[in-house]
Amino acid sequence: MIVVNELRKSYGKHEILKGIDTEIRKGEVVVVIGPSGSGKSTFLRCLNYLEQPSSGEIRLNDVLITNKQAELNRIRQEMGMVFQHFNLFPHMTVLDNLTLAPRTLKKLSKEKANARAMELLRVVGLEDKFNSYPDRLSGGQKQRVAIARALAMEPSVMLFDEPTSALDPEMVGEVLEVMKKLALNGMTMVIVTHEMGFAREVGDRLLFMDGGCIVEEGIPVEVFQNPQHSRTQDFLAKVL
């Protein structure tokens, strides 16, 4: 589904990504872990070109992603993204947050978009909040709305950039629960996370990144139990 080839990204002289090669298959849940500054968020943000790669190729369903704006806007509709800081639109109700993109981009009628949005709010367990503004929601609720907003465009893959890192501990669970539900329904997902338990339980494949490279990858349970690379061992020893 997503094929990444020799992906590099530099800011000035500082190289953040030093040649990433990987493939994300349909229906697969890929979890990306690693120390801060390892480039895992940058990697994720390059996938939908929120960061423009310095070199390398990314293909989505065999289509090469380029920097042409019109195509990029279409490709991004295929890739939902969930941010660490939610980034809900504060001047719109929850319902409007969900329907803005479907209505402007897919030209859905108001009724259709609303009905679909309510359905998604039910999936994330927030149908009673449809008329609230984001500032009335808790962090966990905000993130669940953000997930529903991304799903409203019916993407074929979902990207999660540390979705629980900005949450109070007691709210992490409800967000992970929603993500687990998505995974079980067969959604293709790439998740940058510090939640090791979640990574082990839900991930089909784990990428360990350090210093701008994928140092080790494999089935999460196996990597956790028996890390091959010394840097993976060091990292896991610290976080587990």
Next chain:
Amino acid sequence: MDLDFSFMAEYWPSFLRGAWVTLKLSFFGVALGTLLGVLFALMRISRWWPVKFIASAYIEIIRGTPMLVQIFIIHYGLTGFGINLPPFISGVVALTINSSAYMAEVFRAGIEAIDKGQTEAARSLGLSRWMALRYIVLPQAFRNMLPAIGNEFIIIIKDSSLISVIGIAELMYNARTVQSITFSPMEPLLVACALYFVMTFTLSRLLAVLERKLRS
């Protein structure tokens, strides 16, 4: 000295006519200045450097030169190039270019103050740069900018008094006329001040109401 406002019995219509012209000048200056200001603000945040350069140069030059000189250039200077604008139009042009330069900076600051994550979220959904600006950034920026915009409106009403130098019978011009007819140095100016204050204060109250509406 004693203040004597007895001239008002005869001259009050002249003050009111002047105030009306001031309002018209300011209205056009504000409306056109805001439109142009948005345009220049968008040009200034453009990724295309010639566009950015034109907007920056315009803003810096207009802000860095006295409005009084600009008024003279527009109304008298341009006649040398065969451009003869009626006084009222010259006045509106001068107010417009001035307010647009200041307004552009207000808008730019307002746009840049919105968290980058907002644009990123919008773009990640597939919205274009322009849609993200229109649906996400500008509505939020406008709310934050309202006090600064109100400030700008008030400045324009006051600055419109400078337009009197090219012979438009607005409030300041008429106050000076009454001054010279009645030989009273102070009182007509006080009347003009009072009328300016009524206009600016009313406007600032109206804006405060609008601000409260938008916040709730």
